[in-house]
Amino acid sequence: MSTAAFPNESLSQRLPSGDGTPADSTTPAWLVRIDRWAERLGDRVNPIMIKETRQALKSRQFVVTFSVLLVAAFGWTVAGSLSMMPLIYTTPSASRMLIGYYLVLALPMLLVVPLAAYRSLEAEIDDGTLELLSITALSPWQIVLGKLASASLQMMLYLVALFPCVAYAYTLRGVDLPTLALMMSTLIVSALTLTVLALSFAPLARGRTGRISTLLVVLSALLLAEYLIGAAMISMIMYGNPLPVSWTVFILVVATLLAAAISHLLLTTTAAQLTPESENRSSGIRWSLLMLTVLVFAINVFAIEWITEAREQVLAVFMPSIMIMGLLWTFAGAMMAAESAALTPRIQRELPGNFFSRMLLVFFTPGPATGLVFACLGIGTLLIAAMAGTERIQDLGSQVRAREWTLLRHAMVAYCGYLIMFLVLVRWIVAILRINNHPRVEIGLAALIAVAVLSSLVPYSIGLHYNDYRPYSYSGWQITNWVWTIGMIFDNQSLRWVNEVGISSMLMGFLIAIAGVGRRALPMRTATPEAVLAERAK
Template identity: 75%
Template sequence: MSTVEAVSDGNADTTTSSVTSGEVWLQRIDQFAEKFGDATNPILIKETRQALKSRQFVITFSVLLVAAFGWTVAGSLSLMPLIYTTPSAPRMLIGYYVVLALPMLLVVPLAAYRSLEAEIDDGTLELLSITALSPWQIVLGKLASASLQMMLYLVALFPCVAYAYTLRGVDLPTLALMMAVLITSALALTVVALSFAPLARGRTGRISTLLVVLMVLLLAEYLVGSAVIYTILYGNPLTLGWTVFLLVTAILLTVSVGHLLLTTTAAQLTPESENRSSGIRWSILTLTILVIAFNAFSIEWVREDREQVLFVFFPSLLFLAGLWTFAGSMMAAESAAVTPRIQRELPGNFLSRLTLLFFTPGPATGLVFACLGTLLVMSAALMGIERIQDTGSVLRAREFTILRNLVVAYSSYLIVFLVLVRGIVALVRINNHPRVEVGMAALIAIAVLAALVPYSVGLHYNDYRPYSYNGWQVTNWVWTLGITLDNQPPVWIMETAIAAMVIAVLIAIATVGRRSLAIRTATPEAVLEAQREA
């Protein structure tokens, strides 16, 4: 009996130890899962649960599987019996791309837009704003949920794409390029769709915004699809170097532009008492430097076919001009109110105030920041034009002179108009509280009047007969840029443009005033205690 009892006790101890070790591992897994769940964006968890249980996802995913299976059977049978002897991958791959592109480029971005718009429309966003969640977490949660749905679609159709690849006719780099373009485009369109959601105001505004989003998504679907199908059928027409350069550039620019759009979206969801400007300005500056860096690399890298440099330089120049025109008008129209919460985030010491002053919120600092950004783009464009001319180009010296004059003239007009926008919006804000979009409206009004009034007056005094350009038309930017493009500007045009630009920049700096002397206020103890508890 003692031997039996000893054996029984030994087995019990072994069982107890094994159970104990198993419980320890389960506890560790539970602790890890709990920490991971706490660290994970709760909006992602909520959106993922809702999305995967929604009728839209179930129907879309089911249609995707049925369409993929149907095309696999129908496409394979239509290629019989040549499928065994001739390359058949392009035709099958085009069908799979269409099946995959529809949900990724249309359904998922539209669902993300509707999700954020519903949060705003139903008032649940106000409930989320009183929690510890920041607007950035809300927006990133929506984007992460959409990305998870895209991943499920990709995983579901990956075997079909692999099957098409085995049929020969498409090489692996082309297939990888197709998938990279599709994924990058899908994420970019989702970000664009999310950025439109806070713009809707009222029922009419929501309908209009929805139609605009649909038009953008359908246009992108057509353009991306045309490029991908052309690449599948005829191969990549670019060299390996240009393919890698353009792919890396597209991905980095997509990330940078996406960050800018997400920042503006989060800013629109942020209360007015908080800083909504600094992040946008940092994002715009980063995007500008990135575009300038890519152009500098292309100018120095391409040595043989110099025409390709111009295909990169001119679109980049137009993009930066539009970016700073659009953003500058809104920065000059910001509210001048500085809440105590914003004052706590102001630069604390002299060095930080000196370097980060123009990143603080407000129309005065925003105007100077826009002027400095315009000067940065102008300087980079002039140096790029000079470098392209020195390294050789198909353009003639006369055309380079026209480009320089156009860059200087446009920059001058933009800076002067932004100063006027700042003054007009300041007058409007005396008795009103308009949104920053009024800055764009003011810029358009100033540009129209600056061109139309002097031309109408000159036409009247010349008995409504055609007349030549003169000094009274200096504010007429349309006529001035036109004669500059024809390389027929008077000798004093560039001197006047540079002088006006310098004076406008000095006026913009002078309007900063006492803000440059503002000192960060101390954070109250109650606020610090609440932050520590959160």
């Protein structure tokens, strides 16, 4: 139909509105287009976020918290300003006012919002509404991200409400803009990370006692984080940032990247716990763990090569990161070795189809056999990176003596050797338990602890008995006693056979793990039924 047919009709009259009806004659065309765009955008927004936001904004918790925040901010503005009169006109007074505003803002962002997000997801699980959501088109990732988005929206409201107060404090002089930006960015990143941490604890609760215990753990973690972050921020506001610009940027970038990687890992584990057992739960966790490990490696490489003057500061970055990653791979390896060996048809339909991709991605396939191999590869890679890092730090110059570096390398080799052999035992112990039971993957941690304790106590008790319960010296019979062996290494009593035995144990454990993979290395992808394809096409 041409426009000449309606010579007196404007463009806005011909454009339909968002619901398909003709727009009002007074509605401009650009406003109609914005309305259409907003409607399409609203259809794509996570429905969980919309539901949670509506419930949160109408809840008594949000109304009370937001009201208290406004009253506290207004009260501190009046009381703080009057208490500094008349020096407030001539003396820099921003630090005192900013501390009060930080305390007012940090309480809801670091404590109230994460705790509310935890209770929201826990209530979904406890009330059974999560089962109703699982039969809809919403994925577990959408559910978790919807909870996080709703919490983020509440944080944004708190920030917007208190932003004029922070701007007022900045005008009083005494705090520079970079310090203010660092404080706000730290608060935002910390709040989001703590919210993700709280959400990750929600699916762990089982029963009333478990929910109470989990709630106490979450509350303790949030209070501890509130105290530590608050102490750091108040110190920075009062005395300024003691670090140079280069170190400040490095720490800020590293903290942001690590927070993003750790949050992704926690969100992946949370979504996996909400996923039905018939679907793939573990592949995403392995990819996320691998990305976090690569990120930590990259940070350490950058720190080793970038820090050229104060070489002892490299150890402040290198040693804690290696220890934390070692513990992370220990716990993750125990749970991966305790996974269920069942592969449902739905999981098999998602496996790579060709042989080449199967060979590359076989260790991301769910199951205890592939999980054990993946853990062995990760632990071995971590050991190689740690050994290379210590060599590089020693070559570039360090105050640590060469003898101490050698003992540290021996201890790392011994720990990795013991860990891989323990994981092999955990894999077969859990396999025996799964014959007549269906335990959760957390049973792997219990099995690992039991194996570690028995491997130390049994040989020590036998040696104590044969020596008439008198103290005796270390011997080769205590080789399974990892506590005594590693303790001997750190006591500056180098054991010449540690490297050989440790590396041999790792190779033996890896070969046993490879042998247990078996048919999982072969292509096992099954065709997708036509009914499923038709349902996806709708």
